[in-house]
Amino acid sequence: xxxxxxxxxxxxxxxxxxxxxxxxxxxxxxxxxxxxxxxxxxxxxxxxxxxxxxxxxxxxxxxxxxxxxxxxxxxxxxxxxxxxxxxxxxxxxxxxxxxxxxxxxxxxxxxxxxxxxxxxxxxxxxxxxxxxxxxxx
Amino acid sequence: xxxxxxxxxxxxxxxxxxxxxxxxxxxxxxxxxxxxxxxxxxxxxxxxxxxxxxxxxxxxxxxxxxxxxxxxxxxxxxxxxxxxxxxxxxxxxxxxxxxxxxxxxxxxxxxxxxxxxxxxxxxxxxxxxxxxxxxxxxxxx
Numbered sequence: 001x002x003x004x005x006x007x008x009x010x011x012x013x014x015x016x017x018x019x020x021x022x023x024x025x026x027x028x029x030x031x032x033x034x035x036x037x038x039x040x041x042x043x044x045x046x047x048x049x050x051x052x053x054x055x056x057x058x059x060x061x062x063x064x065x066x067x068x069x070x071x072x073x074x075x076x077x078x079x080x081x082x083x084x085x086x087x088x089x090x091x092x093x094x095x096x097x098x099x100x101x102x103x104x105x106x107x108x109x110x111x112x113x114x115x116x117x118x119x120x121x122x123x124x125x126x127x128x129x130x131x132x133x134x135x136x137x
Numbered sequence: 138x139x140x141x142x143x144x145x146x147x148x149x150x151x152x153x154x155x156x157x158x159x160x161x162x163x164x165x166x167x168x169x170x171x172x173x174x175x176x177x178x179x180x181x182x183x184x185x186x187x188x189x190x191x192x193x194x195x196x197x198x199x200x201x202x203x204x205x206x207x208x209x210x211x212x213x214x215x216x217x218x219x220x221x222x223x224x225x226x227x228x229x230x231x232x233x234x235x236x237x238x239x240x241x242x243x244x245x246x247x248x249x250x251x252x253x254x255x256x257x258x259x260x261x262x263x264x265x266x267x268x269x270x271x272x273x274x275x276x277x278x
């Protein structure tokens with residue numbers, strides 16, 4: 001059985017899609033990714049689609065699902081490296097890819113995920129500060 | 138531009154009965170599109186549209202046959218795809234062509250979205266007999 005490998009790198013999960021996915025493979029990837037997010041406590045998922053020549057409404061829905069499901073599990077999803085022709089086609093098809101962060105390449109995608117983690121940590125720190133202030137009063 | 142009927146230069150057909158037939162079908166369409174020198178953008182639009190239609194055919198029509206024709210019209214050339222299934226047919230084509238309408242659990246973009254990606258789009262359906270969708274993408278369209 002073919003499988004799309006999922007690599008773990010620190011707080012993130014990396015997926016590079018190198019083949020044109022048929023439906024079952026895409027659905028398996030969705031399930032595998034979500035269970036990996038839960039298993040590894042990942043904070044971000046980076047999906048590289050630079051070798052994908054076709055994203056139709058089914059594949060678009062899978063990407064959207066992965067982002068929504070990961071978000072529920074407290075992880076952000078970034079899709080990187082989309083080919084220009086694929087982006088144009090997606091928009092004409094009417095597929096907005098809502099809730100999915102995108103970046104031009106893997107490097108920028110990683111930056112985006114890192115900045116999100118940093119923001120979250122800052123938020124948490126602020127919360128602790130407030131707690132401290134409350135107890136003093 | 139002359140409005141003469143296009144000439145069919147080459148005919149091919151492929152049976153699609155299972156989900157795993159979709160990827161080979163897409164590669165076949167791509168081969169023909171590359172052979173006539175279609176731009177990458179038009180190739181992508183053609184194959185994405187073809188993928189939507191073939192998925193509809195599998196989901197609602199229990200599979201069928203796709204005819205791939207290489208067309209020539211004046212100086213332009215193109216690809217015509219004819220999707221034929223013997224499924225239950227579509228009772229209300231106008232409704233099926235509306236953005237967001239679906240009887241399944243998809244997003245209902247398949248038919249209207251594909252129409253936007255193609256240069257010519259024709260759908261004929263008879264309840265109980267089947268559905269035929271014909272699309273053309275011109276090389277320079």
